[in-house]
Amino acid sequence: MAPVRLALVPGEPAGVGPELCIRLAQQRRDYRLTAFADPRSLAAAAQALGLPLTLVSPNQDATQPGQLEIIEVANATTPDFGAPDPRNASAVIGALQQAAAACLHGDFDGLVTGPVHKAVINEGGIAYTGTTELLAAQAGCDVVMMLANDIVRVALVTTHLPLRAVADAITPQGLDRTLRITHAALQRDFGIADPVIAVLGLNPHAGEGGHLGGEEIGIITPALDALRSEGMQLVGPLPADTAFLPGKLRGFDAVVAMYHDQGLPVLKYSGFERAVNLTLGLPYPRVAVDHGTALDLAGQGIADPSSLIAAAETCARMAARRMRRM
Template identity: 80%
Template sequence: MRPIRLALVPGEPAGVGPELCVRLAQRPREYELVVFADPRSLRAAADALSLPIALVAPGHTAGVAGELAVVEVANATVPAFGTPDPGNAAAVIGALRLAAEGCLRGDFDGLVTGPVHKATINEGGIAYTGTTELLARQAGRDVVMMLANDIVRVALVTTHLPLRAVPDAVTPQAVERTLRITHAALRRDFGIADPVIAVLGLNPHAGEAGHLGGEEIEVIEPVLAALRGEGMQLAGPLPADTAFLPSKLHGFDAVVAMYHDQGLPVLKYSGFEHAVNLTLGLPYPRVAVDHGTALDLAGRGLADPSSLIAAAHTCARIAALRSRRAAGPQ
């Protein structure tokens, strides 16, 4: 089998994304890496960090330390570190789209993405809520956002919504879709034959038998009962304040939270530096860093590359597993 080939998009050129890519390039790797970016931003980051970098055409490197294969996506400007330019919004989004198109064509086995600056993209005239949503629309797939580290995997029923909009978005269809996609991904991408999933309630104490809200009884429990009837192992709905106790987490392969800030603070507290963001349900694996653009650190050599390193290795591992399965028995 040929080496796994990953597309990499640094994200906001004024943030830490380019320098994290340069740091990743210093490490030997068993997969090929092709960066969709402006070479000027990568060179500026390498110069700021005093690190060597050789930018080569795709196909001229197989994971050699200190080299990066580049597909040029030119920015309107080379921004100063820490100062995003809305004029670069089209290039940032264009790089994501081009890399994802390559994955959809089969040119790449997976996509790794760095942090983007949502406000700057919107200021540049592009309506943007998140890369997860962008990739889902492009692929025409229902997807689920999952964040994971070595301690816990957390998938979300709702993602980037105002808190007052969450209850209306927690529908039977949304809960079922999230559980089906998460269950399938745990089997396909993590190699867990019969995953056990913890499902959180929406309300404090999981609704306290209806005294603190009815969503658990009216929305969540009927979905869990139906899917259990199909053979899924689902625990819940569980109170979110105790579901993450280590003694309970030990028995779960993933936790499904109803909204963004219900599950992710625990995950980030338990291991922020090595956490990654996965988009489940795409035709290809997509793994992103679990942090923002860190504009205040850009160009100073202080940004921790651990999350990008973990994202690349996770994406390569999932891609290799999918490739072996597609090839069938040897």
């Protein structure tokens, strides 16, 4: 089988993304890596780190440490470390769209993305809510956000909503979509033939038999029962405060949480450094870092590259599994 080809987007050029890409480029790897980026930004990061960097044209052999294939996406300006410039918003979004389009066209087998700065992108005149949403709209498909580390995988029914809006967003259709996409991804991308998925309740104690809320009885349980009748192994709805106990987690391949801060604090506490953000449901694997731009660390050489390295390794494994299934 030919080596997996990954597209890499550093993200915000004034943040830690470019230097994390330089750290990643120092790793020995059995996949091909092509950055969609401004070479000046990568060169400045390499110089700040004091690390070697050889940028080469696509389709050249650049698998040795310090080498990186590049497709140039020029920034409007070269920002200082820690000082993002809204004029670069078009290049940041353009790199994501160009790399994703190349994945959709089959030129690359997966997409790895660094952290972006939402506020700066919007200040640059681009309406932007998140890369997950951008990639889903470009591909024209429904997606699910999952965060994962070596201990647990957590998929979300709702993502970035105010807490008071979450209950109204828990619908039979949303649960069905989330669980079907998660189940299919666990089979296709993680190689789990018959995954067991734990599903959390919305309310404390999973509603306490209806005394602490009716969503479990009226919405969640019927949705789970309908999918169980099709053969899915779904456990729940479970109280969120005990579902993550180590003894229970060992029996689950993934946990589906109803809202962002129900599941992700546990995941980040259990292993933030190696945590990654996956977009399930795309026609190609997409894996991102699970942290922000860290503007206060940029250019100092102290940012931890573990999440980006884990993202690339995870994406390569997912892409290889898809290739073997073809």
